[in-house]
Amino acid sequence: MEQTYGEVNQLGGVFVNGRPLPNAIRIRIVELAQLGIRPCDISRQLRVSHGCVSKILARYNETGSILPGAIGGSKPRVTTPNVVKNIRDYKQGDPGIFAWEIRDRLLADGVCDKYNVPSVSSISRILRNKIGNLSQPNQYESSKQPPPQHALSYNHMYPYSYPNTMSPSGTKMGNPPGVPVTAGHVSISRAWPSVHTVSNILGIRAFMDPTAIAGAEGYPPKMEDWASVNRTTFPSAHSVNGIDKSAIETDIKYPQPSSNLSSYVPACAYSASNQYGVYGGPAGSYVTPGHHWQSQTTSLSHPSSGVTMHGGDIHSAMAFKHPSRDGDRKPPSPLSKQQHEALSSVHGLTLPTSAS
DNA sequence: CACGTAACGGTTGAG
DNA sequence: CACTCAACCGTTACG
Secondary structure (H helix, E strand, C coil): CCCCCECCCCCCCCCCCCCCCCHHHHHHHHHHCCCCCHHHHHHHCCCCCCCHHHHHHHHHHHCCCCCCCCCCCCCCCCCCCCHHHHHHHHHHHHCCCCCHHHHHHHHHCCCCCCCCCCHHHHHHHHHHCCCCCCCCHHHHHHHHHHHHHHHHHCCCCCCCCCCCCCCCCCCCCCCCCCCCCCCCCCCCCCCCCCCCCCCHHHHCCCCCCCCHHHHHCCCCCCCCHHHHHHHHHHHHHCCCCCCCCCHHHHCCCCCCCHHHHHHHHHHHHCCCCCCHHCCCCCCCCCCEEEEEEEEHHHHHHCCCCHHHCCCCCCCCCCCCCCCCHHCCCCCCCCHHHHHHHHHHHCCCCCCCCCCC
């Protein structure tokens, strides 16, 4: 597990098979694209396969999000408590009702739409397993959670643990499943337009940490978590308690394509030290007073060229590319000197620069 | 050569 | 609690 990362792709970049790229890199991909860098150049510069660049950019263009999707888990359950309750009601009202009739009624009554209506077999199973003995009080009945959101809370956050920072007990969760940080109101379906967006990212301070970029030991343990990091740390922009519907909505479609893009990067380019500790303490996970990033956000953005990253964070290691490697082929890209500088300061990948 | 994408081998996490 | 399965991942290779 811990040794699994550190594969090197054809371009010399480090990646973890099966795991998302660090957000720092993802952001840089988008950012460079916004600067007008061609995908193929981005690919070379960041040493990320062009397929991945293509994919990330495509997703960004489509959804406004640069963050990876939710990995693992199952589809959102369609048999939400509410649905079950309704099914039970139907069954009680008409014990002879067929599953397909129940299905139709669920649709007709608006309990479900065609996308989340349970299959007939599911309904049958529900009838068999959960409603078999109607006399028994249904487990759901008492609590009666709001079903729709519950149903969709698939992707709303990933309370990942950070083995490094978490208690040695091995308990996975840094937060309880019901984590306050994002809570139900942020629940988002697994479907894409989701949690992550550039505007959200603005609030992230964690992803730009050098270790994440460097890969190696600092490789971000769980990228999906950043979605929740978003939620957790972002509130400053929209609301204090994180109940920011507006933020959610802006998630779904990104508002501004580029302008704020250039600014968010420096804004988030901070960090580091304890990025994985964001969730470290279940206690402090919500507002995490220690997050100095909030104040930084606005102050240090340098549009386009000056992108002065935090020194400790980004040290422009890779001078755009290796002359010996690409330079002999042709000018890498129609970049102005300024752009080059911007880039070199932006990406700041601490790449081995070993190749050739 | 640049780029889109399917195939592939991998991880993850809800059920 | 081990397992299954379907989601996602990035790389690679192909067109």
